[in-house]
Amino acid sequence: xxxxxxxxxxxxxxxxxxxxxxxxxxxxxxxxxxxxxxxxxxxxxxxxxxxxxxxxxxxxxxxxxxxxxxxxxxxxxxxxxxxxxxxxxxxxxxxxxxxxxxxxxxxxxxxxxxxxxxxxxxxxxxxxxxxxxxxxxxxxxxxxxxxxxxxxxxxxxxxxxxxxxxxxxxxxxxxxxxxxxxxxxxxxxxxxxxxxxxxxxxxxxxxxxxxxxxxxxxxxxxxx
Ligand code: AP5
Numbered sequence: 390x391x392x393x394x395x396x397x398x399x400x401x402x403x404x405x406x407x408x409x410x411x412x413x414x415x416x417x418x419x420x421x422x423x424x425x426x427x428x429x430x431x432x433x434x435x436x437x438x439x440x441x442x443x444x445x446x447x448x449x450x451x452x453x454x455x456x457x458x459x460x461x462x463x464x465x466x467x468x469x470x471x472x473x474x475x476x477x478x479x480x481x482x483x484x485x486x487x488x489x490x491x492x493x494x495x496x497x498x499x500x501x502x503x504x505x506x507x508x509x510x511x512x513x514x515x516x517x518x519x520x521x522x523x524x525x526x527x528x529x530x531x532x533x534x535x536x537x538x539x540x541x542x543x544x545x546x547x548x549x550x551x552x553x554x555x556x557x558x559x560x561x562x563x564x565x566x567x568x569x570x571x572x573x574x575x576x577x578x579x580x581x582x583x584x585x586x587x588x589x590x591x592x593x594x595x596x597x598x599x600x601x602x603x604x605x606x607x608x609x610x611x612x613x
Pocket of ligand 1: 396397398399400401402403404405419420421422424441442443445446447448449453476477478479480484515516518519520528529530533534554563589590591592593594596
């Protein structure tokens with residue numbers, strides 16, 4: 390099964406992806422994580438994209454499509470996986486068209502799109518309070534899901550920090566970029582891929598339950 394998790398920054402895509410991937414044997418592919426790993430490794434790619442991430446703008450379609458091509462082809466070769474779960478991609482109409490071409494080339498398809506529809510106030514509160522482990526990438530929230538010891542990951546003991554782009558002025562820019570460049574691509578899939586809108590303002594467990602219900606329902610993940 391191949392899924393796209395769609396929604397504004399802070400709507401809970403990464404949180405839900407972690408819950409869904411094991412159950413459905415999916416590879417969670419987050420373009421944001423891939424880019425942040427490149428920045429942390431100080432690779433050539435990382436140096437090219439670091440300032441773009443910090444500003445809240447989008448990395449170029451060429452770079453993103455190159456990364457995604459490798460990631461999707463790797464899943465195709467892994468017999469232990471049943472598919473992929475895309476998080477943060479596609480994010481522009483150009484990326485959606487590039488994904489169409491890659492799917493045609495590999496004989497694959499998107500089985501369902503799940504849209505986490507969260508309000509601006511909710512995502513601003515979530516992103517301002519988000520903290521992430523620098524080692525195992527576990528996501529916390531200072532109010533909703535705090536670490537037991539301040540700044541230390543419960544799972545691996547790694548350092549837990551605030552993401553560079555989770556500062557107030559950058560959060561606002563990311564939300565504006567989402568409305569201008571990302572939300573419009575839902576029209577690209579209209580009538581072609583089953584698209585399920587879930588209330589992303591609900592508590593984490595309720596959102597997971599709703600996604601599971603959609604994925605188990607006959608019409609929920611049938612591509613047209
Ligand atoms: P990316 O890493 O993709 O960030 P994003 O889309 O802005 O999404 P986030 O990771 O911020 O939020 P999320 O929806 O995963 O929420 P989370 O589960 O963490 O992209 C970062 C940057 O990389 C971009 O700005 C761009 O520069 C670049 N980039 C990435 N992809 C690109 C692409 N395709 N093209 C071009 N550039 C690209 O949850 C957030 C917080 O809320 C957490 O603290 C969590 O614990 C909490 N939470 C989650 N769900 C709930 C809930 N239901 N109730 C209460 N709290 C909750």
